[in-house]
Amino acid sequence: MASVSVLGLGAMGSRMAVNLTKAGHAVTVWSRDPDKAGRLSASGATRASSPRAAATGADVVIAMVRDDIASRAVWLEASTGALAGMSRDAIAIESSTLSVNWVRTLGMAAANSGIAFLDAPVAGSRPQAEAGQLIYFVGGDASVLARALPVLNAMGSAVHHAGAPGSGAGVKLLVNAMFGIQLAALGELIGLAKNMGLDTANVIDILESTPVCSPAAKLAASAMLAGNFAPLFPIELVVKDFGYVVEGARAVGARIPTSTAAHRIFAEAVSSGLGDDHITGVAKLFAEVRFEAAGGDSVSSLTEGS
Numbered sequence: 001m002a003s004v005s006v007l008g009l010g011a012m013g014s015r016m017a018v019n020l021t022k023a024g025h026a027v028t029v030w031s032r033d034p035d036k037a038g039r040l041s042a043s044g045a046t047r048a049s050s051p052r053a054a055a056t057g058a059d060v061v062i063a064m065v066r067d068d069i070a071s072r073a074v075w076l077e078a079s080t081g082a083l084a085g086m087s088r089d090a091i092a093i094e095s096s097t098l099s100v101n102w103v104r105t106l107g108m109a110a111a112n113s114g115i116a117f118l119d120a121p122v123a124g125s126r127p128q129a130e131a132g133q134l135i136y137f138v139g140g141d142a143s144v145l146a147r148a149l150p151v152l153n154a155m156g157s158a159v160h161h162a163g164a165p166g167s168g169a170g171v172k173l174l175v176n177a178m179f180g181i182q183l184a185a186l187g188e189l190i191g192l193a194k195n196m197g198l199d200t201a202n203v204i205d206i207l208e209s210t211p212v213c214s215p216a217a218k219l220a221a222s223a224m225l226a227g228n229f230a231p232l233f234p235i236e237l238v239v240k241d242f243g244y245v246v247e248g249a250r251a252v253g254a255r256i257p258t259s260t261a262a263h264r265i266f267a268e269a270v271s272s273g274l275g276d277d278h279i280t281g282v283a284k285l286f287a288e289v290r291f292e293a294a295g296g297d298s299v300s301s302l303t304e305g306s
């Protein structure tokens with residue numbers, strides 16, 4: 001069993017840390033909010049006062065924080081960053097969903113310090129994190145991944161080696177874009193079905209039975225119909241991730257009109273006060289039934305209960 005430190009105890013990191021303790025690893029935790037670290041003590045984890053204190057003596061250090069800014073702070077901050085506290089034979093694992101550019105920069109910083117590095121973001125939300133069924137997309141050296149596998153297996157049910165450092169981050173952003181584009185389209189089309197006066201529940205039943213509907217879209221369609229928007233993957237994180245997709249595409253001059261449109265739609269959802277909703281909440285943007293007057297000037301609307 002390994003000595004594993006977890007930095008960041010939000011919705012995902014807290015559940016991952018619990019599974020590491022259940023698997024028998026010696027777990028040390030750090031969180032910006034000390035109360036969150038305190039709650040993990042009940043599961044057998046040891047609290048550390050800073051990322052550096054958590055990293056000192058650990059075999060594996062895992063970060064699961066919000067964004068690039070948080071990642072930079074926990075790994076590289078001058079007096080408290082984890083990287084400078086790590087042993088030369090330890091492994092640094094960045095599991096947050098981050099921009100490819102930042103992850104490559106972080107990987108180089110680790111290499112310059114002689115520390116083995118993996119980017120290992122995950123697919124799956126709170127239920128999968130709790131059940132130890134996350135899907136890992138890993139960038140980095142295959143031999144380092146082989147050493148880290150017993151630790152990743154305590155939190156996930158599948159591990160995909162994506163390639164060089166930064167590849168895990170890249171695959172994760174593509175997977176999230178695929179998911180977000182589908183759900184934006186689904187919300188829009190359910191709204192269209194309502195506007196066309198179709199029986200929405202029946203439309204969804206039929207849609208779900210066809211090969212064009214992915215398993216993820218099936219689950220989301222049922223949640224949208226049931227009005228289930230309890231936050232698992234909140235829209236404000238979806239916008240953060242699409243921001244990294246757009247930024248990454250701009251850096252390499254790639255055309256991504258569909259992802260750009262989805263980014264705008266989820267940003268509009270945040271502006272409409274839906275940032276804390278689960279990603280399915282995007283459907284609320286299209287929930288109104290509109291009857292356009294013949295002249296096109298006046299639009300009257302009513303909200304249909306679903």
Ligand SMILES: NC(=O)c1ccc[n+]([C@@H]2O[C@H](COP(=O)([O-])OP(=O)(O)OC[C@H]3O[C@@H](n4cnc5c(N)ncnc54)[C@H](OP(=O)(O)O)[C@@H]3O)[C@@H](O)[C@H]2O)c1
Pocket residue numbers: 008009010011012013031032033036064065066067069070071073074095096097098122123124125126232233234237
């Ligand atoms: N939720 C999902 O379904 C899901 C699924 C897959 C991947 N992810 C990704 O996994 C990561 C964590 O997600 P989550 O759902 O656990 O988010 P969360 O509940 O919002 O937790 C974010 C964590 O980051 C910490 N943090 C934020 N800014 C920080 C800073 N400047 N310095 C240090 N710590 C900072 C927060 O600390 P405080 O507690 O002090 O605010 C918190 O512990 C994100 O990158 C997210 O995109 C999420």
